[in-house]
Amino acid sequence: MNTVLSVENLSTYFKTDKGIAKAVENVSFSLNKGEMLGLIGESGCGKTTVAQSILRLIEYPGKVVSGRVLLNGRDLIKASEKELSSMRWKEISVIPQSAMNALNPIFTIGDQIMESILLHENVSKREALQRTKTLLELVGIDGERWRSYPHEFSGGMKQRVAIAMALACNPKLVISDESTTGLDVLTQAQVIALIKSLQKKMDLSVILISHDLPMVTAICDKIAIMYAGNIVEWASTEDILKNPRHPYSQALLNASPDLSNPEKEVVSIPGSVPNLVDFPHSCRFHTRCPYAYDKCRQENPEFKEIKKGHYVACFLEEEGNHG
């Protein structure tokens, strides 16, 4: 399989009054063609910062301090602004977190989708309109509604428009950043179903950023779990579900109730997320980890492959004394 995106040792820091916040540190993963990767974690763990770093949208006081982001072999971190704008939309695009705010209220949705097509491709206005209509049909909206303004649509439909827009220039990689959060359960499921079917139809690679573990496990091929700026585990969905290795992954799986297993007792994770400012060089989960020992407090575990395609950052793996 060919790799579409590969992120290597990416670190993004933010300057704050109190010191440097290591929002994302040493994050590595890759994405194959036609693959759907779920990037999950709690609020503030750095999911969105990873996405923004990939898209080079980090602005002062934030900075990508190290690492490479290879999109089809080209390093996005080193790319010039001009190269970037030619790649955005055409090769990589985003479905934003809240479509309600992402659409401009004073333009029709047709104008907004056409704008991105006309800006990036050398086509006539008529052709762009034709494509806009096809795109709307693709996401289940009547093509003739291109004349409508965003306020005429419901939340779920606006989200569909945002999806249509992200697909306007046939990108190869789409990043969906919590794009269904805030929608009602059924609307959310319908939008997710749409993303999944489009992904299959167009052979897209998708990074699905979410905090909803059951949803991600249902539709993603692979899952990367983030905690406090690190990816702690990255593996196929099956491995994460059946054989989670990192204590945080295990705890996360035990924390939410499961409808198909009513007997399951949910367990919370004691403590709270550490402050990321000037975090000492240690495992970031050690303050809440039931298995933590001296080494965890002094060193940061390496993100290692323990089995083909299954990566974990935990000292317990090296010692072979997993609890």
Next chain:
Amino acid sequence: MDKSILLKVRNLKKTFIKKSGTFLKRKKTEVYAVNNVNFEVKQGEILGIIGESGCGKTTTARMVMRLMKETEGEISFEGVNLCNLKESETNKIRKKMQMIFQDPYDTLNPGMRIHDILMEPINAHEKDLPYETKYRKVIEAIEAIELKPAEDFINRYPHQLSGGQRQRIAIARAIILKPSFIAADEPTSMLDVSVRAGILNLLLDLRKKMGLTMMFITHDLSTASYMCDRIAVMYQGKIVEIGPTKKIIQHPSHPYTKALVAVVKDLNYFIKNREKLILDGEVDSTKEEKGCPFVARCPHKEAACHTQVPELEDVDKGHSVSCHCHTELLEKTS
């Protein structure tokens, strides 16, 4: 009826006036937020109310808690009709029923210390107690919500606590007067997964220890199934299905509940069969009431669904559903 019923709600309605049109042609339309809702909560039970945003869950709770006046209907608590009480009498009842709100960042006054926040309900209802007794109550409440040591917390301000700790303080404030009934309005939806479980288990624990009766409002079916003995499913201001949690999860009868259960139980099944489960439709609560509220999104609709409002009917003991087609649907699935 039997004595064990703590709260009884009959034909509860709430309408809001929606103004529309231009200055000269102003139109006023009535919007039903809660439309003819009936339910009972038994002593010691947790009744879950689930539904999507805008379906009237919170409005129902606010009316039960007397934070909002109903348009029509009757709410009786321990046999007393709350709707006709004077303000002073309502205040006395409030000691017995308390509410936990959704957003722990909004419900605690940022200028007050935890000590003062927890003293407030005592001062409102048991002012004449000596200070030592009041102080002991505060400490006991903090210990009950598992923040230890309690003395460490009483002088803190809300901003010095994490989200989960704040929600615990909000729970302490609700239980400090030893109420018999608590309405919890989405108490965990603002919290991260890792702390959510702690709050849910705490509430279950308090129910056991204090014999609490609860109304638990949520939009998340899996949380409801973990917490509740019975579940009422609301859609557009109406209860469309109500019954024991197990029945609702294993044999959902209303098409809306069916879709909801499918999504949460097996998203892949939902994705494959979504045309059979739910249609893309607009939710519009301003429309005049005619027919079933779910008709726009229902894949099984028949002629009667457009014209006749379905009533809640028993399908099994304690399990009722309001759907014209539920008997045929039942046959189809079994």
